[in-house]
Amino acid sequence: MLVEKTQTQPIYSIPSIRNYRWSTHLDLLRGLASLLVFIGHMRILLFIEYSEINNPSFLIKRLNSLTVLGHQSVMIFFVLSGFFISASVIKRIRQKQWSWVNYLVDRLTRLYIVLIPALLLSSFWDFLGVKIFGTGQDSFYGEKFHNEHLATYKILENFTFQNALGTLAFVQTIFVDLFGSNKAVWSLAYEFWYYIIFPSIILFFFVKSLRARVLYACLASGILLMVGSEIRIYFLVWLMGALVSISHPSKYLNNKNILKSLTLLSILILCIALISERFIGREIADFFVGISTAVMIYLLVNSRSQIKQGGAYEKFSRGLAGCSYTLYLVHMPILCFIRACVIGDRPWEPDILHIFLALIIVLFVFLYAVVISHFTEAKTGKFRNLIMSWIKNRTLNQA
Template identity: 35%
Template structure:
């Protein structure tokens, strides 16, 4: 493995089997939505096409998996900091902001570039940027969501709170959710700490409740999904399971998760059941067992490819959509122009997907991959005190 791409010291390899594929599912859903007609527009699709649409339509479910994993990672950060008596609100906030900004800033700049290039190429004529809902992504005229104010709002994690997501980069919506959870969760932990004064605990409670109230119903409604990951981590700290049992349980959970995601995509409904919560619960249980399992070096080598995919998951998530949209704008003017998924067009679209994936990896290599270097620089210039910080796919850094 190349230098700089080795797993961190505290590493839970099985979680990569969740995070890496989740990022890929989001990537594939946007790819399919932007380049191929909707399933309902197909005439007598065969089994292979049904499976294709089933496998490339689970982006929302994948984001639920991301939220659970994020809760687990942040719980680890907060727990270990308090355990080592090294907790610092300032250091924690700086670590979270740098973790997000190292990809978010380039993503916003590249979104501005690709959207400008696409609208310029359209030349004022009819285009997918007109806000007609192209590919289930572009629901607002792009000229209305590319202002400097909206750019700044997204930079400050205010999208879906006070401003819309910037440009064509729809996946930006979840970043503000994450950031708010990053703030609320430590405050809730402070409320539970007996060592804190009553005034500080009351202030922390008011801060958490006030922030969720300002953020709005959707962000507050998704917080329990995120908390499920934190709960899985704390249960892991308090209850140990034999590694073989944990490994088999994780495997069964992975199969169950895939089955539930597939079922949720078929349109099959059970009265009173929200598939998102079932996915959340199964993922949290899987995380609990995944944290417990101790893998042999041989087994770790088998899952190592997923470490690489997981390592780029944040960059892949945040970088792909604007370039996909730009390329789609070169071929289409409206939803009805999208391709039927025959072999020829599948080959073309697959080549496009490979190019965009490679582009994301390239940007990652100059940005997210340098997170450790950025933090060392912040230590050297005195912005933060020297603290050993491990970064990685599902390490304490998250």
């Protein structure tokens, strides 16, 4: 999903995010979170519900535990996003380098360079699926998603130009429905409006002009009213990452044993929070996931663990993170098409053969996303510089 490291540093005095070793750990965290979302959707689309399995084996129980964490993984993305974006925003404002134009170019280029191709690919796979399999009662594209778990609508009903435009304007789930089979785009509406609300709130306290303060207060309030209660609630999860970015390191963290113990404890709490939804409810579990993720990031930021530069761990983490946003946005439509192609009326039983086939599908879709990321996500910097150059040249020509 959408989490990008900025080239700025958090508010307290630590080395640059871009160069510091702990960023490798955060790369791994966001990469694994993206994989969990992807694998979770794969399980729901291809396999029967866990409740329908008679006497599940130990292996099936463990696999089920790993493939039900997609929603919770989005909470991890929110906290990471809050951490990186808030640090960048506050630093620019404090150094009097704030520019809405530069900020929006940064955010929108990062969003659109993957979102636009993802919507085009969604259109391709959904159109192909409808043409091949039709929209009758026996067609996956004519009926609701498998067990109505992923969505409660027919793909064709949401495969509209209006929903595509609404997604590009980040008002999906607010004013329009999700586009076609690509349910994963729901979180981008949350992210985008958090990107606007947060600097508006911070600028309210930093600007001296009364008119500007009223303007920012109205902007933040208006957006919070517009987006609805759920987006407002999860803004608190996003702010947990922002809280980490302005937190100062504790003197107690200089003790390696204490730091290691607290890091392991935060990981344990995160694991418990990830699997506790059925017992305490989704929203409360989501807040626990957010809190434990924020604590983990805080501890990682303040650790001094040494990572071999250019080593296998660093390469793997950066590589996985480098395609995470693309994987998040492009996996659903092709998974739906594969589901329609390989599965009949009833989803698979989780036996050895079908688990092996699912692993092949996972590998294929992952490589599909990696290839796309080389033409999208990997080009974010170049695309951003191109847009900024165009804006500067246009400004000079008008001067």
